[in-house]
Amino acid sequence: MAFDVESLLRSDPRSIARAITQIENDRNGTAELLKTIFPHTGRALIVGVTGAPGSGKSTLVDRLAKFYWNEQKKSVGIVAVDPTSPFSGGAILGDRIRMQNVSLEEGVFIRSMATRGYLGGLARATHDAVSVLDAAKKDIIIVETVGVGQDEIDVVKLAHINLVLLVPGMGDDIQAIKAGIMEIADIFVVNKADREGVDRIEAQLQAMLSISHRPDGWTPPIVRAIATMNEGTAEVAGAIEKYVDFARASHLFEQKSKGNARERLLQLLSEQLVARVVEEQLDARDFERCVAHIASREKDPYSVVEEIIANFCKKQASKSLGR
């Protein structure tokens, strides 16, 4: 493999960019790359930032990144996870523009991810991109996501700490989003705190927090911010630091690290198994024939899958006999 790992480990931005591109495009090359850099990972603090579209998440993340670099000389890597459009497959234009903007800053590297191949491909690629930034000696890696779906839950398992952004005006609906987004939060940030309804959303959050109890004993703080005006950035960073101290003292990060490894193993196992079966066992025509049988209800998907797996195993067996 021609990839220059040494320059990646020296945090060369072009090498980082090329490594992440490789992760997005090429499954086989990725395995080699990740094997090489994996021993150099495990150093960075991984921060998840989740918030609905329009919550000002990207602005807050930019502010935080600049704060860490300017005030604390900590280097930052940002992975912005875009939901891929099923039609265009493209990343959000806004993020692309922002990416160029921020990556001009020294010490901050930002990358949008929009890969989708096999199932779970985006989560896997995000994990791998975080590993690349980690090996490239970024001190803090921020993973940005929207929504409250599967992706976000996978990010929870990846990050050491999770920030959830809310904005005033969602106050009526805290009950509705509670189960999904609320329980992943180690810190709540009420952004756009100059808007009407800020006291109300904070009161609702506090009411909710007063009746919930986390198994780890942590009570998520609520931090107000106006990211566009750079207000509250230091307070958010301070809240992150407090949580990190708490988590280190109570050995939470070891648990999270195991959870992360478990999730990653299952993801990768799933991806690689499907890829091997589809590539080795079925050619594209076979696969489309299976699809057509299911679509026409001639065969049910459960029976088709049983046949595919049985054939795969048989083939592996005869391969092994031939040796």
Next chain:
Amino acid sequence: MAFDVESLLRSDPRSIARAITQIENDRNGTAELLKTIFPHTGRALIVGVTGAPGSGKSTLVDRLAKFYWNEQKKSVGIVAVDPTSPFSGGAILGDRIRMQNVSLEEGVFIRSMATRGYLGGLARATHDAVSVLDAAKKDIIIVETVGVGQDEIDVVKLAHINLVLLVPGMGDDIQAIKAGIMEIADIFVVNKADREGVDRIEAQLQAMLSISHRPDGWTPPIVRAIATMNEGTAEVAGAIEKYVDFARASHLFEQKSKGNARERLLQLLSEQLVARVVEEQLDARDFERCVAHIASREKDPYSVVEEIIANFCKKQASKSLGR
């Protein structure tokens, strides 16, 4: 298997409930059940409804269900997909209450889904629950989801038609959410249309639609509604009917049906492969040992996965030799 398929095919609510519970809990029983009912599926119209928490999605879905039953004598099944909390694993309380409320109505069956097992388990379980309702002769099946993540994209592939709900006040942010949520919409519903900003959000949507072109030639209509007051329900149902006529005429549903089959095959293949490898190849202790090696950086996940797959294949081969 003791399951009474006949009463399910007669649309008995208790049988439907038991079938979906089985899907959520038991992988092996599910396969048998789905094989049996699969030939009876393919009749229902599947409608996806996506909207952020607080957009009034649940209320609109309830209104639509009642409209279809009361006005058109069409029976409705509702699958409300909850993002599972990583801490509690529970469904949203609000949905549970609502579920009881609506399932009292004749002709409407509603079920919340919150399963999560292996990766993709929720999407697979949702597909299967839709199949159950389809076999139970529901005319229309509505799948409700929040957010813009992976789950929603999987729902797109499942549904014949997708509604996206917006509310006034998100107007500033249409650009931000465009790539994720906008392109899955066959119909836009601006709910809470008595709120300030309704003209503005509609103008922004129209501006966006005027520059986008879908490969299928459909231009998504924008329908205003106030679901809490049952205003706009008939208009939404009318828009759905128009799209269905259009899609039938241009053979879009055949394409969607194939896309659905493809997605379902990959999902199921992935789930069953991982389950077989983990159950047959690794006992819980082996698996946790692999996890610990990755967490401590002794081994990288790519190498671990390669070993697991190689061992699985070897075992299959020796099994086959022993026969």
